[in-house]
Each structure stands twice: as C-alpha cells, then as structure tokens.
Amino acid sequence: MDKKKAKERIEKLKEEINKYRYAYHVLNKSLISDAALDSLKKELFDLENQFPEFITSDSPTQRVGSKPLKEFKKVTHEEPMLSFNDAFSEEDMKAWLERLENYLKTQIPADSTQTTAENSQRKSASSPRQSAFYCELKIDGLAIELVYENDIFVQGSTRGDGLIGEDVTQNLKTIEAIPLKLLKKEEVIKNLKNLKLVSTAEFLEKHWPKRLVVRGEVFLTKKEFQRINQEQIKAGLKLYANPRNIAAGSIRQLDPKITASRRLDSFQYEIVTNLHLKTHEEKHLLLKAFGFKTNPHNQALNSLEEVFDFRNQQVKRREELSYEIDGIVVIVNDNEIFQKGGVVGKAPRAAIAYKFSPREATTQVLDIKVQVGRTGTLTPVAVLKPVEVGGVKITHATLHNWDQIKRLGLKIGDTVIVSRAGDVIPQISQVLKDLRTGREKEFKMPQNCPIDNSKVVREGALFRCSNPKCGARHREFLKHFVSKTAFDIRGLGGKIIDRFLDEGLISDAADIFALKEGDIAVLERFGEKSSQNIVKEIKTRQKTSLSRFIYSLGILHVGEETALLLARQFSQNNSQKIIKPSEVGRFFQNYSLEKFQEISDIGPKVSQSIFDWFKSEKNINFLEKLEKVGVEIATEKPKAQSSKLKGFTFVLTGTLKTMSREEAKERIRTLGGEILESVSKKTSFVVVGEEPGSKYGKAKQLGIKIINERKFLEMIEI
Numbered sequence: 100m101d102k103k104k105a106k107e108r109i110e111k112l113k114e115e116i117n118k119y120r121y122a123y124h125v126l127n128k129s130l131i132s133d134a135a136l137d138s139l140k141k142e143l144f145d146l147e148n149q150f151p152e153f154i155t156s157d158s159p160t161q162r163v164g165s166k167p168l169k170e171f172k173k174v175t176h177e178e179p180m181l182s183f184n185d186a187f188s189e190e191d192m193k194a195w196l197e198r199l200e201n202y203l204k205t206q207i208p209a210d211s212t213q214t215t216a217e218n219s220q221r222k223s224a225s226s227p228r229q230s231a232f233y234c235e236l237k238i239d240g241l242a243i244e245l246v247y248e249n250d251i252f253v254q255g256s257t258r259g260d261g262l263i264g265e266d267v268t269q270n271l272k273t274i275e276a277i278p279l280k281l282l283k284k285e286e287v288i289k290n291l292k293n294l295k296l297v298s299t300a301e302f303l304e305k306h307w308p309k310r311l312v313v314r315g316e317v318f319l320t321k322k323e324f325q326r327i328n329q330e331q332i333k334a335g336l337k338l339y340a341n342p343r344n345i346a347a348g349s350i351r352q353l354d355p356k357i358t359a360s361r362r363l364d365s366f367q368y369e370i371v372t373n374l375h376l377k378t379h380e381e382k383h384l385l386l387k388a389f390g391f392k393t394n395p396h397n398q399a400l401n402s403l404e405e406v407f408d409f410r411n412q413q414v415k416r417r418e419e420l421s422y423e424i425d426g427i428v429v430i431v432n433d434n435e436i437f438q439k440g441g442v443v444g445k446a447p448r449a450a451i452a453y454k455f456s457p458r459e460a461t462t463q464v465l466d467i468k469v470q471v472g473r474t475g476t477l478t479p480v481a482v483l484k485p486v487e488v489g490g491v492k493i494t495h496a497t498l499h500n501w502d503q504i505k506r507l508g509l510k511i512g513d514t515v516i517v518s519r520a521g522d523v524i525p526q527i528s529q530v531l532k533d534l535r536t537g538r539e540k541e542f543k544m545p546q547n548c549p550i551d552n553s554k555v556v557r558e559g560a561l562f563r564c565s566n567p568k569c570g571a572r573h574r575e576f577l578k579h580f581v582s583k584t585a586f587d588i589r590g591l592g593g594k595i596i597d598r599f600l601d602e603g604l605i606s607d608a609a610d611i612f613a614l615k616e617g618d619i620a621v622l623e624r625f626g627e628k629s630s631q632n633i634v635k636e637i638k639t640r641q642k643t644s645l646s647r648f649i650y651s652l653g654i655l656h657v658g659e660e661t662a663l664l665l666a667r668q669f670s671q672n673n674s675q676k677i678i679k680p681s682e683v684g685r686f687f688q689n690y691s692l693e694k695f696q697e698i699s700d701i702g703p704k705v706s707q708s709i710f711d712w713f714k715s716e717k718n719i720n721f722l723e724k725l726e727k728v729g730v731e732i733a734t735e736k737p738k739a740q741s742s743k744l745k746g747f748t749f750v751l752t753g754t755l756k757t758m759s760r761e762e763a764k765e766r767i768r769t770l771g772g773e774i775l776e777s778v779s780k781k782t783s784f785v786v787v788g789e790e791p792g793s794k795y796g797k798a799k800q801l802g803i804k805i806i807n808e809r810k811f812l813e814m815i816e817i
C-alpha cells in the first residue's frame with residue numbers, strides 16, 4: 100500500500116473504530132462484534148506500525164477504555180491502567196518476542212546459568228523463578244482496580260481512560276469474590292512460607308504495606324448470563340448480547356442493589372504496589388496468599404512452544420469453562436525485565452494478549468466471480484483478501500444468489516465482516532459502508548454464461564445457463580483436468596469436485612491451484628488434516644509435462660497421442676526446459692490451420708478443433724489464469740537428447756521393474772526412437788521385462804536384437 104492510500108485508510112479506520120467504541124463504552128450498545136472490531140483495530144495497528152508518521156494521539160490504538168460517565172466520582176490511578184496489544188497467530192507471537200528482545204538487547208529467558216545463591220535455593224524448591232513467561236486466561240470482562248488501606252477495601256474503580264477511572268466502590272463491594280478485608284498478616288506470612296516464598300515472607304514481615312493496590316477483572320458467568328437473559332425475556336425486555344455487556348453495565352449502576360442482583364464474579368491478577376517481587380507468578384501467589392481470587396489455570400512456562408501448547412489447551416477448555424475467555428495473556432515473568440520493557444503506546448512492551456481465532460473478521464472483497472454449478476445455476480462468490488476466521492485462512496465466501504448481494508448492498512472493493520459460526524462455511528454478514536472510498540464497483544450478474552457463453556435466464560431468485568448441458572459438461576471437464584492422465588491430482592475425486600463446485604470454491608480449473616487450506620477445512624467432513632493433504636497434493640502437481648498439459652486442456656478430439664505430437668512441435672522449436680502456459684498459447688496461436696494439418700498423424704477434423712481452440716480469447720485467458728496460479732510446464736525433451744535413438748524402433752514386452760510401460764515409451768520417444776506394437780523385421784530392439792509375452796518368442800524367431808531392462812536403461816540414459 101502506498102503512503103497516500105495508507106493515510107486515507109488510517110483516517111477511515113479511526114473514524115469507524117471510534118464510532119463503535121463510543122457506542123459500546125459510553126452508550127453500552129454493541130453495534131459490531133468484538134472480534135470484528137478487533138480485526139479493524141489490528142489492521143489500524145499494523146498500518147500505523149508500517150507508517151508511524153500517521154500515528155496521532157486520538158488514534159484508538161493510543162487509548163484505553165472510555166471516558167468516565169459523569170455520575171460517578173473520578174479516581175486517578177497511581178499508575179496508568181494499561182491494556183495489551185493483540186497477537187492472533189504464532190507468527191505474531193514470534194514477532195512480538197523478537198521486537199522485545201531487540202529492544203531489551205537480551206534473550207528471554209535470560210541466561211539461567213547466572214543463578215544467585217538464593218536463586219538456586221528457590222530452584223531446588225521447584226520455584227517458578229526460572230520461567231520465561233507467565234500465561235493467564237484472558238477473561239472477557241471488565242478491568243478494575245482495588246485499593247486496600249490498613250487491610251480494608253476502601254476504593255474500587257474502573258479503568259476509564261487508563262489514567263482516570265470511575266469510583267465504583269459500592270458496586271464492587273457487592274461482589275463476593277472481592278475481599279472487603281485482607282487476610283491477617285500472620286496468615287499471609289504462613290501462606291507464603293507454605294509456598295516456599297521465604298524472602299517475600301521475610302520482606303512482608305518487616306514492610307507490611309499500609310496501602311495495597313491490586314487489579315483484576317470483573318465478569319459474569321455463562322450461567323448467570325443465561326439466567327439474566329431469561330429474566331429479560333419474562334419481563335419482555337431486550338436481550339443482552341454477551342456476558343461482558345452485563346458485567347460492564349452492572350458495574351456502572353448507580354444503584355448497588357441492581358449490581359448485587361447480577362451476581363458478578365472477579366479474579367485478581369496484578370499487584371501495583373511495589374513489594375519487591377521477582378516474578379509475575381509470585382504476584383499471583385501473593386494475591387492468593389492475601390485472600391484474593393486468582394485463576395487456577397494460569398501457568399508459568401518456559402518457551403514460546405510451551406505457550407502455544409498452553410493456548411491450544413485453553414482453546415479446548417474454552418467451552419467447558421463457566422465464564423467466557425477470548426485468549427490468553429502472555430507476560431514476561433521476570434518483573435525486572437518487564438519493567439525495563441516499558442510502555443509502547445498504551446500497552447506494556449513485555450506482555451501481549453494472544454487472542455483466540457475470532458469467529459468473525461473484517462476483510463475486503465477483491466472481486467465477485469460467478470460460478471456455474473452442476474445444474475447450470477450461476478452462483479456469485481466473493482473473492483476475499485485472505486483472512487483468518489475461526490482458526491482457518493479463507494479466501495472465498497459464497498453469496499448464494501443475487502438477492503443476497505442486494506440485501507447486503509455489497510460492492511466489489513467493500514470492507515465486510517465475515518463470520519463463521521461453528522462448522523458452517525464462512526458468510527459475509529455485513530458491509531461496512533462507511534469505509535467506502537468511492538472506488539467500489541457495482542456487481543452485475545452476467546448476461547451470458549461464463550463457461551459456454553449461452554444466454555443466462557432468470558428463474559425467480561436464481562440465474563441459470565440456458566444450455567441445459569452446460570453445468571454437467573463443465574463438471575466433466577474439471578474431472579478430466581484433474582484425472583490421472585491429465586494433471587493427476589490424486590485426492591480430488593468426482594465427489595470432491597462436486598463439493599467444491601457446490602460451495603463456490605472453484606469456478607474454473609485454474610481456481611483449483613488457488614485453493615487455500617482454510618477454504619477446504621471449513622467444509623463439513625473436511626478436517627484440518629485432509630485439507631492440508633489436498634492443498635499439498637495440488638501444490639506438487641502445479642508443474643506438469645507439456646503433453647499432459649495440452650491433454651488437460653480438454654481440446655475436442657485431442658487425446659494423449661495428439662497431445663504428445665503437439666508437445667513435440669513445441670519442443671522442436673524451443674529449447675527452454677520450463678515454460679509458462681501463456682507461451683504455449685502464443686506458440687500455437689501463430690499456427691495456421693494448414694500448419695496443424697501438416698503435422699503427420701493429425702487429421703483435418705482434429706486440426707480444425709485445435710486451431711479453433713487456440714483462436715478463442717476465452718481459452719487464452721484461461722491459459723493466463725493458469726499461469727497466474729503458478730502452473731509451470733516442463734518441456735518433454737531438451738533438443739540435444741532428441742536424436743539419440745533416431746532411426747531405431749522398439750517393441751516392449753513383459754513388466755519393467757523401474758518404470759511403467761508408459762514412462763518407457765515416453766523416454767524412447769523423447770530420445771527420438773519409435774514404438775511399434777508388434778515385432779517384425781523392421782524392429783530394431785525388443786525390450787524384455789518380467790514375464791514377457793509372445794513377442795519375446797517372435798523376436799527370437801526373427802533374430803531381432805533382444806535387450807533386458809538393465810541394458811535398456813543404459814541405452815536411454817544420456
């Protein structure tokens with residue numbers, strides 16, 4: 100993206116995000132899902148990273164939370180309440196760690212050989228001192244700060260804008276998970292000693308904090324969420340969109356009785372007061388020792404690999420948990436390093452939220468193509484800028500029919516929300532029209548069929564090719580294209596081709612090579628593994644031989660033998676080893692009908708058919724498309740080899756161990772030799788494999804030179 104366009108996009112994104120933020124945080128209205136909003140924010144964050152000159156102080160990436168509501172007393176936080184930057188993939192996580200290590204000029208974890216005496220003591224007590232990261236579940240709730248003076252809870256506040264929050268002490272007091280008083284000093288010390296945190300216990304013995312500031316999250320359980328929504332139904336009121344909305348709304352109630360009726364819950368995860376703790380994990384242990392509720396699933400881990408495993412475990416755990424989580428938070432465990440990392444924007448450099456794959460994302464519609472189904476129905480399909488939704492990268496979304504496009508008001512170039520619920524294929528659920536630049540294009544259903552150019556007829560909501568055979572023929576062609584003698588894409592059987600056609604994943608054979616794992620993985624009955632295998636298989640078949648390539652094109656009357664003759668024509672006039680599909684097109688486009696006829700063994704009917712094929716603009720476009728998706732062609736034979744067996748004729752009999760009969764024939768032809776079906780006096784050599792047939796006897800009878808496989812291999816070796 101160039102600078103001008105980036106600036107334009109950044110401005111648009113800022114406005115859009117701000118619109119949703121205001122609605123969500125100030126008005127308590129959710130106009131867009133968090134996942135979709137996150138993906139807009141991520142795009143903005145990435146663009147600003149790329150063009151830091153366009154970062155302004157009013158950018159949503161530079162802000163935390165919302166302005167306090169007027170009704171509540173304001174509370175200035177002693178330390179800003181930061182938020183976390185987001186990562187969505189292992190690559191994002193690796194990039195984060197690399198940035199951090201470069202900034203700190205140190206490896207994480209730091210060299211563990213530099214252990215102090217105290218350190219090794221802790222180590223022997225299996226203390227988590229050495230762990231690189233502390234990983235926490237990212238609870239989908241509301242951040243709060245709690246202040247305790249002389250062990251008594253005196254003030255609780257919301258994050259607000261990160262610097263100034265709202266005093267919601269009365270409301271927080273209604274939450275049973277939040278202690279109104281810390282445990283007694285003796286008990287805390289005892290707890291710490293049980294946890295082998297001896298130095299911390301000794302420190303607190305001497306320096307018990309008069310004022311303790313901690314932070315955590317207020318949330319609503321899934322069960323409570325359901326209960327409250329049931330009540331809303333009974334009362335004929337509007338349903339809440341998610342537990343977080345209720346938690347946030349409840350905490351901001353002016354009447355604490357309403358808050359109390361919501362039965363909120365809370366985990367604490369941070370101690371702001373400096374108690375000279377070495378690691379973030381110790382903070383959690385101490386919080387627990389003080390009597391706070393901490394999350395039992397949090398874990399200290401040693402490497403990013405372990406972090407990835409931890410995250411995957413939590414993805415599985417997500418459904419069973421009694422509350423909503425939307426990712427994990429990864430924090431550099433060593434508090435000293437964490438401090439050194441400082442703050443970037445409004446987030447600590449040494450921590451990151453590793454979000455679960457959102458079930459929604461925003462992306463752009465690059466094109467809308469029309470796919471012809473088995474029954475000849477035309478289905479519009481959106482070609483998307485690749486985006487990850489529900490854990491898989493997708494590039495297509497079916498639009499079902501013309502009415503769907505009208506309902507969405509979709510234009511080519513639009514930014515859209517793509518959502519995927521459960522195992523259903525991805526859908527475009529919303530068009531973000533405010534992000535339009537004016538360069539978007541209207542989509543029109545074609546008047547002629549993209550396959551055979553027949554007239555398109557409309558039947559209610561459906562558009563159909565007027566040629567009843569069109570869809571079935573198209574399907575047959577696709578099956579031919581991937582068949583064993585053509586591109587030989589194993590694993591793409593007729594049923595799978597049908598499925599891809601039905602879902603709009605492919606509209607022509609070239610689309611096969613553009614398939615992404617995610618496109619397939621979202622289909623029912625296709626797992627991650629099988630889609631990986633299919634894509635891998637397709638990739639290995641991207642390169643093919645020239646004769647196979649010509650045969651695959653499905654030119655009328657052109658079988659394998661004719662394809663071979665055409666391939667030879669090309670090779671005799673070209674010395675390149677690797678060629679592109681369009682070069683084949685250009686080469687044969689220059690052939691006159693007579694020139695095709697001059698090729699021996701090609702009759703007039705076949706010549707006409709080949710001539711017509713290469714004259715069609717549609718076919719030439721198809722060749723270009725194949726080139727774009729990476730199809731490469733290896734020419735049959737470099738010229739220098741072509742005459743080694745010239746003038747010799749071969750008959751094959753029996754089974755060869757090292758190659759198939761087809762391969763042997765191809766090899767002989769490549770070297771200029773000729774294959775004969777039966778033995779005669781004209782035969783130069785009879786190649787005899789295992790269990791030879793009657794040809795062997797005939798050869799002996801006629802005194803023809805007989806060679807075994809080893810000898811044959813020597814002969815065809817260059």
Ligand SMILES: [Zn+2]
Pocket residue numbers: 471548549550551552553564565566569570
């Ligand atoms: Zn048609």
